[in-house]
Amino acid sequence: MQRLQHLVFSDTDTMADLRTLLGRARTVQDGEVALVARGQALAVYVPALVPDGLGSGTPTVLGMRALRLAEPAEGTWVFPLGAVTDRLARMSPLDTSLQLPPAETPASWAGVLAPISGWEEQGEFDAEALRAVAESGIRAVAEALPENAGRPVVASVRARVWAGPCALQPVPELPAGAAFAAQTLGFLPPAGAVKVLRNGPWRRLSTAAGQVLVRQGATL
Template structure:
């Protein structure tokens, strides 16, 4: 039976959950997939994805895992707005009421594996920060005033789909954007890089960025 409430580990965990949700909403009022198993909550959000078939924008997900004070079982994709609303109204500072209205998102239907990851190296925080800021500037330069959605999506794909120079596993620049926008980059801490099939994972002490490459036909 799915749990209707999640008891977060403590008030600090609740604060981290609020921050993660707020940062995700800054990228667009999208969705979050909540998966709770035992005493661990995994919260997935999408920072980048292709808007149409054939676009080169990679699918970039952010994952934050958080401890729970009580056993729970949850697996639902819900709106970020509903998550933020319930985080603003926690009972006893830690009891989170799971939203009941699911939403449908293409990215949420295919999540990365939990095992089978192979380490492929590390990436410096400085490189990722520079790549993210450079990409943001390039996207802004490529998008004219009053540009339509196709132009915006094409610009985003051209910039964020490019592999980062000198980084193993063909990690796209979009991973750097995801890590920066979600606050996962830690000064002085290198990010660990892992691969598993079509997935690449960039991990820091603050969270994980997961990138799925397109299938080769």
């Protein structure tokens, strides 16, 4: 079967949404992006926090936004985030066809994505309370980092801060990284409630702007 060369989005506003999401994602973690197409629906997954190996105990925290395609497609692809944002940057604002990068990249987090159906509501978080958790964590990371910290040190500090519990009802054990992802990716509303749902080991923060998917890490 011939490999799909491009994805055609429904309109320029949808392309702008993709640019915004991936641009924000690169400020969080410049890793990979997973694209999952089913007919005219495209789910875009970006990592906010992922384990650095088996048994690390770091939770998986992903942002996801659903976008609409003009032309149906089927498949799952994982690309370097920079490869996709570079193509978007070279496109005209009026273009709705995204040329896919020539090569995919492995990403362990993309091997097991959250289920589509079977979610049960667990209650609601207050958006302002989640924002406060995110801002407190951002300050904690900044204060803990030494000057000219290398990439491994930055990753270690971020994992320690964001793996800690948010300590908010109704799910106090939810990692603070979920609040960070919702805030930084632009998913949190200015005010109001944010639904939290459960499906097996996964939790999901759901807003009109996007979803944050969380799976607790496993320690050996």
